[in-house]
Amino acid sequence: MNIIVQKFGGTSVATKERREMVINKIDEAKKAGYAVVVVVSAMGRKGDPYATDTLRGLVVENAPILNLKHLDLLMSCGEVISSVVLASALEAAGYPAVPLTGYQAGIQTDDKFSSADILSINVNKILPHLEEGKVVIITGFQGATKDGFITTLGRGGSDTSATALGVALKAKQVEIYTDVDGIMTADPNVVPRAKIIDEINYDEVFQMAEKGAKVIHPRAVEIAQNGNIPVKIKNTMSTHPGTCIHYCRKNGGALYSTQACKQLLTAITHKDGIVQVVIYMEEDSSKDSHLLSALADANISIDMINFFVDKKIFTIEATQATALEEILKDFGVKYSLLKDCSKVTIIGSRITGIPGVMATVVNALADKSIKILQSSDSHATISCLVKEEDAKKAVNTLHEAFQLYQ
Known part of the structure; x- marks a missing residue:
């Protein structure tokens, strides 16, 4: 059986007109010979009556102490509503359909309510419906513990549900439908010349998501990569082929022939609201090690770490600045803090070991009088810390310098 998993976000199922577009995408997959599993998010966004954030607001505003187990049960309702409404529309269009909650679909999670991890999926809860020719509509963002208590998977949970189901069902591919035509070389609201990326490998899109691009949740990418399932990012409202995320191996042969493997640079991202922290070292080094442990215990994540003999320099998100200062x-x-910074990152799986990449970054930013406050790199990224007021100019400058518009 050739199975495809299609995930539709909240904006895709929010209105009758949008749901008709969703049915067209399902119809195309059925006509191509696929057995179709659909994963749905809650309808709309905050303010819409059945959106996840709207449901959460019903109790969060009035409860000084949240019971996360109770909250998960409430927050799962939005996807349940979407699944039933879409199933009804599909059957009216002539396609037999069955809506299933995450629990009914055999998705078992741990008991970390509000941010659960999927432990296993019993595909035997799904396959009989596909064998009967039905479109199986599964609520995204949720599962259940072994004791049957409903859990939610945290932000990006529907993407995670889709890729996890794709791997478990050995699907040919997973399609993530949204309201954009695909992943772009930069935020088009920042870089007007940004273009759609036709192909990208797992590592690169994971880095994009980690470094601030709102494309697909990193957990979903990791699951797809481990299962070697191609993922396509597509637009519910257009026929654009979108962006294909798949495996690219530079050495030892490629599992998929991909143009992404040939490109030096793939994309540029930026994340605002960053604070640079400088801690001046003392002779008592034990205090420094205890300090880092205290930051970890307070769940303060540090990034762009540079340790020197006389000082430690790293960055945190601005939302954690108050807690950091207290510690x-x-x-x-x-210590000293430099607020209102932005982390600008270039991403490309081939930049490691290529001479001149950092020089291009430094020279391009210097030509525009943009000061680099700090830098860090990995096998596929180079990040520069700049003042937030320079971030958009920096992204555009680097986009031009590496000719990503071509």
Whole structure:
């Protein structure tokens, strides 16, 4: 059986007109010979009556202490509504359909309510419906513990549901439908000349998601990569072929022949709201190690880490600055904070070992009088910390310097 998993986001199922477009995508897959599994998000966005954030607001505003187990049960309702409404529309269009909750679809998770991880999927709860020729519509973003308590998977959970189901069902591919034509070389609201990326490998899109691009949740990418399932990012409202995310191996042969393997640079992202932290070292080095442990215990994530003999430099998200300062004051260390920064990152799986990449970055930014406050790199990224007021100019400058518009 050739299976395809199609995931439709909240905007795709929000109105009758949009749902008709969804049915057209399902119809195309059925006519191509696929057995179709559909994963749906809750309808609309915050403010819409059945959106996840709207449901969450019903209790969050009035409850000083949240019971996450109770909250997950409430938040799962939005996807249930979407699944039943879409199933009804499909049957009216002549396609037999069955809506299933995550629990009914055999998705078992751990008991970390509000941010659960999928442990297993019993595909025998799904396959009989596909064998009967039905479109199986599964609620995204949710599962259940072994004891049957409903859980949710956290932000991006419907993407995670889709790729996990794709791997479990050995699907030919997973299609993530949204309201854009695909993944772009940069945020088009920042870079007007940004273009759609036809192909990209798992590592690159994972880095994009981690570095601030709102494309697909990193957990979903990781699951797809581990299962070697191609993922396509497509637009519900257009016929654009979208962006294909798949495996690209530079050495030892390619599992998929992909143009992405030939490109030096794939995309540029930026993340605002970053604070640079400088901690001045003392002779008592044990205090420094205890300090880092205290930051970890407070769930303060540090990034762009540079440690020197006389100081430690790293970055945090601005939302964690108050908690950080409280800890630093408790330890009595000398420190300084530089707020209103942005992390600009170039991403490309081939940049490692290629001479001149960093020089191009430095020279391009210097020509525009953009000061690099700090830098870091990995096998597929180079990140530069700049003032937030320079971020958009920096992204555009690097997009031009590496000719990503071509």
